[in-house]
Amino acid sequence: MTALAPIRLSSRLRANQGVLVVAALLVILLIFGAFISDRFRTTSNILNIFEQSTGLALVSLGQTLAILTGGIDLSVGSMISLLSTLTSGLIAGKASMVLPVAIGILLLGLLIGICNGLLIIWLRVHPLIVTLGMSAVLQGIVLLYSLGPAGSVPPGFNFLAYGKVLGLPIGAVFILVLFLLVALFLRYARLGRYIYAVGDDEVGARLMGLPRARVMLTVYGFSGFCCGLAAIYLTSRFSVGQPYTGLNYTLASITPVVVGGTLLSGGKGGVFGTLLGVYLISLLNNVLNFMDVSTHYQLIAQGLIVIAAVSVYVEKKKRV
Amino acid sequence: MVDVSQASGAEGPAISMKSRLSSYALPIFLIALIAISGIVSPAFLSTSNISNMLLQVAPLGIVVIGQAFVIILRGLDLSVSSVMATAAVIATGFSGQNSDVLSILLVAVGIGIATGLVNGWLVTKRSVSPFLATLATMIVLQGFRFAYTQGAPSGNVPPLFRQIGSATWHGVPYNMMLLVVLAVVFGVVLAKSRFGREVYITGGNPTTARLLGINADRVTIIGYVISGALAAIAGLVLSGYVGIVDNWVGRGFELDSIVAAVMGGISLSGGQGGILGGLFGAAILVVVFNAVLLFGLPVQLQIIIKGMVIVLAAAFYVRRRI
Numbered sequence: 001m002t003a004l005a006p007i008r009l010s011s012r013l014r015a016n017q018g019v020l021v022v023a024a025l026l027v028i029l030l031i032f033g034a035f036i037s038d039r040f041r042t043t044s045n046i047l048n049i050f051e052q053s054t055g056l057a058l059v060s061l062g063q064t065l066a067i068l069t070g071g072i073d074l075s076v077g078s079m080i081s082l083l084s085t086l087t088s089g090l091i092a093g094k095a096s097m098v099l100p101v102a103i104g105i106l107l108l109g110l111l112i113g114i115c116n117g118l119l120i121i122w123l124r125v126h127p128l129i130v131t132l133g134m135s136a137v138l139q140g141i142v143l144l145y146s147l148g149p150a151g152s153v154p155p156g157f158n159f160l161a162y163g164k165v166l167g168l169p170i171g172a173v174f175i176l177v178l179f180l181l182v183a184l185f186l187r188y189a190r191l192g193r194y195i196y197a198v199g200d201d202e203v204g205a206r207l208m209g210l211p212r213a214r215v216m217l218t219v220y221g222f223s224g225f226c227c228g229l230a231a232i233y234l235t236s237r238f239s240v241g242q243p244y245t246g247l248n249y250t251l252a253s254i255t256p257v258v259v260g261g262t263l264l265s266g267g268k269g270g271v272f273g274t275l276l277g278v279y280l281i282s283l284l285n286n287v288l289n290f291m292d293v294s295t296h297y298q299l300i301a302q303g304l305i306v307i308a309a310v311s312v313y314v315e316k317k318k319r320v
Numbered sequence: 321m322v323d324v325s326q327a328s329g330a331e332g333p334a335i336s337m338k339s340r341l342s343s344y345a346l347p348i349f350l351i352a353l354i355a356i357s358g359i360v361s362p363a364f365l366s367t368s369n370i371s372n373m374l375l376q377v378a379p380l381g382i383v384v385i386g387q388a389f390v391i392i393l394r395g396l397d398l399s400v401s402s403v404m405a406t407a408a409v410i411a412t413g414f415s416g417q418n419s420d421v422l423s424i425l426l427v428a429v430g431i432g433i434a435t436g437l438v439n440g441w442l443v444t445k446r447s448v449s450p451f452l453a454t455l456a457t458m459i460v461l462q463g464f465r466f467a468y469t470q471g472a473p474s475g476n477v478p479p480l481f482r483q484i485g486s487a488t489w490h491g492v493p494y495n496m497m498l499l500v501v502l503a504v505v506f507g508v509v510l511a512k513s514r515f516g517r518e519v520y521i522t523g524g525n526p527t528t529a530r531l532l533g534i535n536a537d538r539v540t541i542i543g544y545v546i547s548g549a550l551a552a553i554a555g556l557v558l559s560g561y562v563g564i565v566d567n568w569v570g571r572g573f574e575l576d577s578i579v580a581a582v583m584g585g586i587s588l589s590g591g592q593g594g595i596l597g598g599l600f601g602a603a604i605l606v607v608v609f610n611a612v613l614l615f616g617l618p619v620q621l622q623i624i625i626k627g628m629v630i631v632l633a634a635a636f637y638v639r640r641r642i
Binding site: 072254258296298299301 | 452453459575582618
């Protein structure tokens with residue numbers, strides 16, 4: 001493990017840089033929001049922000065690992081659309097179907113992700129192309145299954161999205177636990193270190209005999225699994241799935257990752273920055289809503305944030 | 321320049337063998353596809369269907385020409401669909417008379433060039449990955465378009481665009497003629513001019529390009545500008561084809577154009593391929609889509625085929641390279 005020590009140190013430094021910048025922006029936005037509206041300061045609004053951020057946090061978590069290996073997962077949007085439509089379509093209002101369908105959806109997400117990983121390994125094509133192709137295939141399949149909202153869910157199903165444990169939204173608590181587990185995995189598990197190693201220097205990792213195939217399968221499988229979680233959560237929130245539910249999540253899932261300081265070239269960054277990135281985006285959208293800014297401009301803001309973030313971090317990399 | 325000619329001379333045999341292979345394989349594949357489709361469904365070879373397909377090739381082909389420059393330069397341009405839609409929205413933004421054509425063209429191409437400049441600047445000066453840079457400009461442009469149209473564009477396309485986009489002259493669509501002119505011009509630029517050689521060298525190996533004294537950043541930026549400008553022209557042509565403009569004219573063209581280029585032998589790892597191959601890729605794609613509809617298969621199958629083709633085509637060329 002000594003050979004991995006330098007990577008670990010520099011990656012921690014990099015992650016902290018991103019985390020500090022984003023944390024500062026979060027505080028500024030919170031103060032700004034508190035000034036522009038009294039309703040912003042209410043507990044219900046803060047809980048609302050956490051609720052809104054859960055779906056994004058789930059997808060971005062999987063995306064972070066894919067990007068850490070130097071790849072990317074562009075199939076997340078279509079995957080969420082497919083899995084979410086299938087969730088409500090297969091449950092079809094029956095309470096008895098909830099558990100089997102939920103398990104099936106998570107497994108299907110895992111399976112699609114593993115397919116991505118296998119194609120990347122076998123075909124030796126860049127993940128960008130493989131997942132772009134997968135994205136089109138999945139979008140076609142979900143449209144074959146249904147052209148509009150499909151099925152329904154039993155009334156209690158929205159517990160996942162709106163339920164509370166100890167006064168805290170269930171989704172937000174789940175997110176914190178999941179991110180913590182993945183962070184521990186990345187820092188202490190052997191396979192977690194390999195993810196950084198493969199992303200940092202793919203040739204070097206191969207020469208050292210690191211199991212690239214296992215890393216790819218883990219990363220893309222996990223991303224698919226996260227999409228399954230997000231799909232179930234979103235179906236619970238909107239109480240029905242439709243073939244375009246996930247449309248915006250492909251870009252949206254990349255934004256918090258790059259904002260949180262994970263480099264698209266791989267090997268640097270971490271999930272903690274991504275979580276702050278998710279909260280920053282959700283908070284920004286919330287503040288813009290309070291300022292009565294139309295969603296069109298929110299779109300522009302998101303694009304500009306991506307450009308700003310990647311430019312800033314790249315410059316840092318050059319200077320170091 | 322001695323070095324440059326030596327470099328291209330050394331690469332000569334490999335490129336020509338590959339291009340010879342793809343220049344035979346692609347037409348044969350296209351003809352076989354047309355023959356099979358014609359046998360399965362005789363309506364496929366009817367005059368109206370053929371002229372319909374020809375009309376559809378042009379907008380895609382024009383985008384593919386620009387995409388070819390960018391991909392040969394190791395990039396990729398996802399913003400083309402957004403540029404197309406913006407150009408189309410602008411086409412209806414005036415009074416809808418032929419007298420507006422010049423101003424529409426200038427504004428639309430101007431936006432295309434500006435988008436290309438931003439893309440190129442981000443990719444070269446800021447080292448942003450082409451995928452993310454063009455995705456971000458796509459989103460920003462989309463936001464501006466939605467804000468400008470307030471969600472629902474209205475107005476008419478000038479009659480001249482209608483004519484170029486959907487009329488034919490003795491069975492040959494006007495937009496096809498435009499495609500041929502653009503393809504010849506940019507094909508000559510890419511294959512014969514000094515700039516074209518610089519594009520191949522920069523895409524093949526940016527470090528080599530710099531050592532040869534080529535301004536790789538400038539070449540790359542010009543590549544993105546060409547792609548943006550051609551996407552704007554394609555958007556205007558497409559607006560003339562569909563007649564009614566909404567915020568999503570050209571949706572899917574970013575993926576289609578990349579699929580066509582990759583299928584035509586333009587390698588995503590840069591430095592390889594040519595415009596003719598990309599145009600064959602575009603023609604094959606249009607024939608496949610048309611066949612799907614004509615055979616009575618569900619239209620969703622088009623998207624699935626597209627997804628599989630891009631992965632398989634990329635895999636095919638990767639394997640051959642190694």
